[in-house]
Amino acid sequence: MISEALLHIITLHLNDEPLTATQEHALQEWADTSFYNEEALKLLNDKEFLRNAIQQREDTALAREENWQKLLQQIKRQPAHSTFRPVLLWRQHWKAIAAFLVLAAGALWIWHANSLQQQRAHTNRTTSQHISPGTNGALLKLANGTLLVLDTMKNGIVAEQKDVQVMLRNGRLAYAATGPSSGVPAYNSVITPKGRQFSLVLPDGTLVWLNAASSIRYPTVFTGKERKVEVTGQVYFEVAPRAGIPFLVNANNRAMIEVLGTHFDVNAYENENNIAATLLQGKVRIRYLATGNHASVVLTPGQQALLQQALNSMHLPITVINHADTAKVIAWKRGIFNFEGAGLYDMMHELERWYDIEVIYEGAIPDIQFFGKMSKSVQLTDLLEGLKVSDIHFRIEGRKLIVMP
Known part of the structure; x- marks a missing residue:
């Protein structure tokens, strides 16, 4: 449950209004609570996403219950070239709107992540063996x-x-x-x-x-x-x-x-x-x-x-x-792999511990740095698919992950 105080801070943030140091700390603390909150906050900075999210809400039962039709019509009447910044609207309905947008952002991020996972399921995998996360x-x-x-x-x-x-x-x-x-x-x-x-x-x-x-x-x-x-x-x-x-x-x-x-x-x-x-x-x-x-x-x-x-x-x-x-x-505590600036050797140490595998190198360890974050809930094969873009090749034998030259 998101508190009214936090919803108010999110509303100010959505309207590009200045936040106090205390408010900025509270917003960042909320984002740091989970990987999904962090991704939701990123989406909330995307004005096009906000417009689409509200329009999608028009087709839901929740939209009918909360009488969002009037809100949607006001947004649609804006000129196509106008900037999406409904300050007065936020001030009137800040609690309901901010709550919806936070939920919509999180839901769409999860939907997007699931879509990517389904797409990967139809591609050629490194192996048919699944190694589940910890x-x-x-x-x-x-x-x-x-x-x-x-x-x-x-x-x-x-x-x-x-x-x-x-x-x-x-x-x-x-x-x-x-x-x-x-x-x-x-x-x-x-x-x-x-x-x-x-x-x-x-x-x-x-x-x-x-x-x-x-x-x-x-x-x-x-x-x-x-x-x-x-x-x-x-x-x-x-x-x-x-x-x-x-x-x-x-x-x-x-x-x-x-x-x-x-x-x-x-x-x-x-x-x-x-x-x-x-x-x-x-x-x-x-x-x-x-x-x-x-x-x-x-x-x-x-x-x-x-x-x-x-x-x-x-x-x-x-x-x-x-x-x-x-x-x-402390990304591990929040259920996240944070590979910002990590070398392959350090990354593999994390994977060994989380997926309960042994990593073996056939040849020299490639000198590569990685960047980005990923949920620790993904299957090992899905994670390895993402590493293919770095021209790193693997094969799995039992619980051994073999890094090939």
């Missing part, structure tokens, strides 16, 4: 070593442990204390295999999202003067603030990230050259865990720290990127 799911390892497959579990209590109940709420794991803490805390782990991603709420209220092939280990109750977790792979945090009790993230036993209350992403896959910590809100301190390496940095929002994963990282410095592309970094 989905929501994970393994939960309890303190006693029991492994629970969360993919198929329904909402409700999934386990009871010392002092806590573990629950699923709308596909997200959460904890509820059943009494005061009684000594040494138990530890749980959430593990996402390849082809899975998942989210959970830690016992302190911190929100966590795990990308494919990632893990987090944490206590079922946070006690003492710090909150400490261990992660591998790629994990996004929205840390619940607790005065005087810092939040610590051990990233792949290579780096320690100290948090006081913030939103950040850490990428600590073992097959990547660097551990990357990217800050969106707040402040974090990052340091090496290698003995003898005392390098550390404090990040401010928009910065990214790169720490080399080399075992001999005794004296390696930490590289800081001041204007990191934060939207690209």
